[in-house]
Amino acid sequence: MSSLAEPVAKLVRELSKLPGIGPKSAQRLTYYLLRSPDEEAKTLAEAILALKEKISLCSICFNITDCDPCPICQDKKRDYSIICVVEKPSDIMPLERTGKYNGVYHVLHGTINPAEGRGPEELKIKELLSRLQNGAVKEVILATNPTVEGGATALYLTDLIKSLGVKVTRIAYGIPMGSEIEYSDGMTLSKALEGRREI
Ligand SMILES: [Zn+2]
Numbered sequence: 153m154s155s156l157a158e159p160v161a162k163l164v165r166e167l168s169k170l171p172g173i174g175p176k177s178a179q180r181l182t183y184y185l186l187r188s189p190d191e192e193a194k195t196l197a198e199a200i201l202a203l204k205e206k207i208s209l210c211s212i213c214f215n216i217t218d219c220d221p222c223p224i225c226q227d228k229k230r231d232y233s234i235i236c237v238v239e240k241p242s243d244i245m246p247l248e249r250t251g252k253y254n255g256v257y258h259v260l261h262g263t264i265n266p267a268e269g270r271g272p273e274e275l276k277i278k279e280l281l282s283r284l285q286n287g288a289v290k291e292v293i294l295a296t297n298p299t300v301e302g303g304a305t306a307l308y309l310t311d312l313i314k315s316l317g318v319k320v321t322r323i324a325y326g327i328p329m330g331s332e333i334e335y336s337d338g339m340t341l342s343k344a345l346e347g348r349r350e351i
Pocket of ligand 1: 210211212213214215221222223224225
């Protein structure tokens with residue numbers, strides 16, 4: 153690595169930290185950028201900066217957004233009486249793509265995972281419960297992943313939500329155990345939503 157010019161070595165190092173990018177890919181991307189027009193590299197750099205500067209969390213659902221409330225929470229055509237609870241912002245897009253869901257969302261930002269020191273207080277659970285206080289929400293769909301942590305989190309939430317008199321459903325898992333919503337296809341997810349059961 154020391155034989156590389158420092159700016160080259162630095163970009164290779166930084167790109168290697170990205171998921172799915174090994175040192176070889178990082179090097180290929182770096183040399184590609186080096187050869188590409190200044191404008192192209194600049195646009196990429198600006199896009200990365202804007203991502204961090206302009207993106208924040210929606211104050212209602214905690215999805216990532218560049219306006220607050222986010223476009224989904226602002227959409228008057230959506231059914232505000234149903235909230236679909238997901239683990240992370242990237243779970244929303246696949247559910248939206250099914251075209252089968254017209255309610256709103258709540259992003260927990262993780263799962264309960266004692267092994268990693270993550271308890272319920274690290275997640276947006278308080279915020280979810282406060283959305284249920286005024287009686288306008290009739291159903292909460294738990295769409296956490298079919299993993300041990302996703303299941304434990306759903307179980308924890310079920311009691312809390314039921315105690316507020318709100319119906320709780322869990323999406324049906326045609327999604328294989330251990331796999332994730334983020335990577336599920338639209339057909340599987342549509343079926344999972346339609347087949348949700350009250351718990
Ligand atoms: Zn929102």
